[in-house]
Amino acid sequence: MSTSVSASAAAAAALLPILTGRRSPPASRVPGISRRRIGSNPRLFSSSAPSPVLPAAAMATDGAAPDAGSKNKLLVFDTKEDLAVSLAKYTAELSEKFAAERGAFTVVLSGGSLIDALSKLTEPPYLESVDWSKWHVFWVDERVVPKNHEDSNYKLAFDGFLSKVPIPPGQVYAINDALSAEGAADDYEACLKQLVKNGVIAMSAATGFPRFDLQLLGMGPDGHIASLFPGHPLLNEKERWVTYIKDSPKPPPERITFTFPVINSSAYIAMVVTGAGKAGPVQKALSDKQTSSDLLPVEMAVLHDGEFTWFTDKPAVSMLQNK
Numbered sequence: 400m401s402t403s404v405s406a407s408a409a410a411a412a413a414l415l416p417i418l419t420g421r422r423s424p425p426a427s428r429v430p431g432i433s434r435r436r437i438g439s440n441p442r443l444f445s446s447s448a449p450s451p452v453l454p455a456a457a458m459a460t461d462g463a464a465p466d467a468g469s470k471n472k473l474l475v476f477d478t479k480e481d482l483a484v485s486l487a488k489y490t491a492e493l494s495e496k497f498a499a500e501r502g503a504f505t506v507v508l509s510g511g512s513l514i515d516a517l518s519k520l521t522e523p524p525y526l527e528s529v530d531w532s533k534w535h536v537f538w539v540d541e542r543v544v545p546k547n548h549e550d551s552n553y554k555l556a557f558d559g560f561l562s563k564v565p566i567p568p569g570q571v572y573a574i575n576d577a578l579s580a581e582g583a584a585d586d587y588e589a590c591l592k593q594l595v596k597n598g599v600i601a602m603s604a605a606t607g608f609p610r611f612d613l614q615l616l617g618m619g620p621d622g623h624i625a626s627l628f629p630g631h632p633l634l635n636e637k638e639r640w641v642t643y644i645k646d647s648p649k650p651p652p653e654r655i656t657f658t659f660p661v662i663n664s665s666a667y668i669a670m671v672v673t674g675a676g677k678a679g680p681v682q683k684a685l686s687d688k689q690t691s692s693d694l695l696p697v698e699m700a701v702l703h704d705g706e707f708t709w710f711t712d713k714p715a716v717s718m719l720q721n722k
């Protein structure tokens with residue numbers, strides 16, 4: 400059982416009644432293919448269908464917000480299992496779409512609980528049906544530690560996901576762990592630039608930054624995403640693709656991270672956020688009271704031209720819903 404909410408950046412979804420009895424369309428549809436718009440008000444759906452992934456056509460709002468809010472969605476799941484099933488279907492469908500359209504699928508991972516949420520992709524039917532040879536895997540942020548260190552996001556992803564699927568090892572782009580934070584950020588940015596030249600990574604003509612096909616992100620209880628923390632000067636980086644931080648409030652202190660211009664140039668973002676500890680930032684991000692002065696990092700993740708889907712559970716949206 401799940402609930403899907405249209406979630407423009409300005410949508411006060413909490414204020415809407417839940418409409419029942421509407422089933423989601425067949426889950427084989429790839430979100431974002433159709434662009435039909437259905438009106439100016441945010442809509443909220445409750446669905447008993449096994450997959451809550453609704454096409455953008457059904458979820459779109461009509462420019463209620465001045466950003467890409469018309470392609471934002473909020474999915475709320477009863478269980479981690481339901482979330483993982485839906486996230487696997489969503490990712491597999493995008494893999495098929497981008498493999499067909501551009502012969503490559505560029506996927507960006509974060510650390511944290513996201514990796515567990517990808518577990519269903521390592522099982523049938525996806526293990527066999529996904530064309531893993533098209534995948535190119537990147538990290539939105541990485542801790543500057545050796546790849547075999549317990550703090551390494553690469554190790555987390557390798558142990559929990561990458562070692563279980565047949566992605567060609569040369570298409571998994573870990574940081575150079577022999578370098579300093581500065582050096583690793585420069586090196587990673589140079590690697591991305593080369594892959595743009597080779598046509599593996601798309602470019603956004605609109606922003607001039609790389610356009611990853613799918614970024615699979617988590618959010619911390621303080622509203623941070625990637626290694627972009629509240630109030631940190633890196634939030635304002637406008638030139639670099641990849642930068643570094645040496646004073647991360649979340650240990651370990653030294654990290655590299657994508658910048659907002661890169662995050663916001665993506666074609667798709669899945670923001671996977673569960674648990675009551677995240678309810679505050681979720682509420683802030685999805686409320687219509689955004690001001691430019693005190694934005695949390697998660698609120699600054701606004702796609703220039705893409706589709707942003709929140710994969711959440713009920714505790715995470717508990718401050719949004721009508722009681």
Ligand SMILES: O=C(O)[C@H](O)[C@@H](O)[C@H](O)[C@H](O)COP(=O)(O)O
Pocket residue numbers: 509510511512513540541542552616617618619620623624625626649
């Ligand atoms: O390097 C990191 O520290 C992670 O990439 C981090 O940004 C993570 O994605 C969030 O903190 C959410 O983590 P959880 O989902 O485990 O809360």
